[in-house]
Amino acid sequence: MLIKFFMPLFIIFMFLVLFYNFSDAKITGPCVNCHTMHNSQNNAAMATYGADSKPWKGSGVNPTLVRGNCLGCHGIGTSKIVNIGGSDVPQVYHADASGDLAGGNFAYITGTKGSGASDRKGHNVYELNNGPDPLFNNTVIPGGFKGSGHRSIIITNLSCCVEEGCHGKRMEMSGITNLYAMKGTHHKNPDISKLDVADQVYNSYRFLTGVKGFENNGTYKWQNKDASSHNEYFGTTTPPIYNYSGGCINSCHSANGLRSVNNTISGFCGTCHGNFHTLSGGYYGNDAGIGSTNHSPFQRHPTDIVLPSTGEYAGYTAYSIEAPVARITVPDAISSIVSPGSDIVMCLSCHASHASNYPSMLRWDYTAMVAGGGGSGGCFTCHTQKK
Ligand code: HEC
Ligand code: HEC
Ligand code: HEC
Ligand code: HEC
Numbered sequence: 428m429l430i431k432f433f434m435p436l437f438i439i440f441m442f443l444v445l446f447y448n449f450s451d452a453k454i455t456g457p458c459v460n461c462h463t464m465h466n467s468q469n470n471a472a473m474a475t476y477g478a479d480s481k482p483w484k485g486s487g488v489n490p491t492l493v494r495g496n497c498l499g500c501h502g503i504g505t506s507k508i509v510n511i512g513g514s515d516v517p518q519v520y521h522a523d524a525s526g527d528l529a530g531g532n533f534a535y536i537t538g539t540k541g542s543g544a545s546d547r548k549g550h551n552v553y554e555l556n557n558g559p560d561p562l563f564n565n566t567v568i569p570g571g572f573k574g575s576g577h578r579s580i581i582i583t584n585l586s587c588c589v590e591e592g593c594h595g596k597r598m599e600m601s602g603i604t605n606l607y608a609m610k611g612t613h614h615k616n617p618d619i620s621k622l623d624v625a626d627q628v629y630n631s632y633r634f635l636t637g638v639k640g641f642e643n644n645g646t647y648k649w650q651n652k653d654a655s656s657h658n659e660y661f662g663t664t665t666p667p668i669y670n671y672s673g674g675c676i677n678s679c680h681s682a683n684g685l686r687s688v689n690n691t692i693s694g695f696c697g698t699c700h701g702n703f704h705t706l707s708g709g710y711y712g713n714d715a716g717i718g719s720t721n722h723s724p725f726q727r728h729p730t731d732i733v734l735p736s737t738g739e740y741a742g743y744t745a746y747s748i749e750a751p752v753a754r755i756t757v758p759d760a761i762s763s764i765v766s767p768g769s770d771i772v773m774c775l776s777c778h779a780s781h782a783s784n785y786p787s788m789l790r791w792d793y794t795a796m797v798a799g800g801g802g803s804g805g806c807f808t809c810h811t812q813k814k
């Protein structure tokens with residue numbers, strides 16, 4: 428009797444366990460959709476653009492036996508999400524009129540979308556085949572390290588991954604291309620939103636090593652759709668000082684490569700634009716950074732500081748995807764509320780991360796931010812009494 432009663436329950440339980448494990452892997456679908464074993468079928472290359480009627484970009488063999496490079500899977504369609512044989516793939520280069528994913532859209536740089544081509548609209552990664560931003564050509568990164576040890580992160584070789592890029596393992600890998608830096612991420616991508624460990628590439632926010640955060644999942648996965656459906660970013664109340672004695676040499680560079688030293692998204696941007704994030708002193712000197720403390724007056728616009736609960740800042744209480752804030756703990760759920768006194772200003776409060784339709788990769792048109800002009804959004808989202 429007992430066995431009869433419990434057996435169905437047990438089967439359901441086992442099914443749930445199996446099902447759970449299955450759905451844990453983000454990649455779904457036949458291997459052949461994405462991989463090629465020998466880069467040869469009927470004596471023709473499989474990892475070339477258009478081969479086998481598949482819209483992959485790139486040519487020649489790829490590490491981890493995939494059939495295209497990053498844009499081969501992430502820049503192939505006219506819509507912001509494309510399904511490759513059963514797996515949804517987020518797109519970062521497309522002309523979808525219904526909007527972009529949270530990271531922005533490289534198509535604004537080339538003019539495939541938006542008000543016209545401009546290198547000033549975003550990160551000119553070499554995968555775009557568009558050449559570097561001439562304004563910054565062959566110099567160090569704006570706000571970047573000037574030391575010879577950091578020579579390799581110059582404008583000409585900014586890329587999606589590896590040492591000069593953003594995603595995956597950011598370390599010197601001689602002769603090694605992008606997909607090695609990503610090895611072990613895609614199939615292991617956890618099927619949970621809250622990522623507050625971030626000690627490996629695969630469990631970091633969007634495969635950005637060391638970055639904690641909350642990824643919007645479900646219907647609006649990868650999107651900042653509106654006040655109640657968006658990613659949640661991680662921030663802290665004081666930016667770090669980037670220096671040797673403070674341990675940056677050890678904590679910036681880890682066994683998993685260069686990483687956000689304080690686990691925040693602004694700290695991630697600071698791995699290249701450190702001068703715009705750090706407190707003054709340290710590696711960059713005293714005229715660098717936001718100032719010597721985390722309170723006003725500042726010498727550069729602060730990030731990783733608390734939005735004050737007093738004055739004009741107290742007026743920002745309904746979350747705006749036009750000027751999002753970060754949270755001091757990775758939340759369990761998305762919130763549509765902003766809490767001055769604990770929420771955090773971050774680089775992404777004003778900037779996109781890949782590219783936007785505006786100069787300096789801003790989230791809005793800076794020329795429309797006119798004090799006393801009755802405007803809204805953008806800077807006015809926080810500086811509520813300057814409109
Ligand atoms: C063969 C196809 C393919 C290639 C090549 C590929 N990706 Fe992906 N990528 C996917 C798929 C499918 C997903 C969605 C499933 C997932 O999240 O693992 C994805 C998801 C991602 C995500 C989002 C993860 C998240 O948090 O939701 C990032 C970031 C990413 N890829 C970066 C890259 C980079 C950088 C490269 C180049 C080095 C690359 N991918 C190459 C197929 C590919
Ligand atoms: C791997 C290094 C690297 C990281 C990490 C990085 N950037 Fe950049 N960034 C660059 C380089 C190089 C340039 C100059 C070349 C260009 O604009 O294409 C640049 C340019 C910019 C510009 C100016 C764009 C223009 O043309 O006016 C902005 C704004 C910017 N980055 C913001 C950010 C933000 C925000 C983050 C974090 C989400 C970030 N960056 C992370 C390397 C990096
Ligand atoms: C929707 C696209 C997609 C499908 C389907 C897919 N893979 Fe992958 N796989 C990738 C991408 C992208 C990478 C390279 C980057 C990485 O490791 O995250 C990869 C990497 C790998 C790796 C090396 C890294 C690791 O995680 O061990 C192995 C092994 C692998 N795949 C095996 C398979 C097998 C076996 C299948 C079929 C059962 C399969 N893949 C189906 C996209 C896919
Ligand atoms: C996400 C909220 C947010 C947005 C958006 C924002 N700011 Fe700020 N801003 C702050 C906070 C917080 C401070 C510091 C307030 C304090 O601690 O007194 C600040 C300070 C300033 C200061 C004074 C610095 C000082 O020394 O006290 C200026 C000037 C400023 N912001 C201009 C701008 C402009 C221009 C824009 C639009 C390009 C903008 N801000 C967008 C939150 C924001």
Ligand code: HEC
Pocket residue numbers: 569570693696697700703704728729730772773774775776777778787789793
């Ligand atoms: C309050 C809004 C705001 C915040 C926060 C902010 N920026 Fe900016 N950023 C701007 C504006 C506006 C510009 C255009 C130039 C200017 O007016 O200073 C700009 C320009 C830039 C540039 C281009 C500089 C050049 O030489 O042309 C880079 C790079 C940049 N920001 C990176 C960052 C990084 C990294 C962070 C976080 C550490 C950050 N920004 C935080 C508003 C912001």
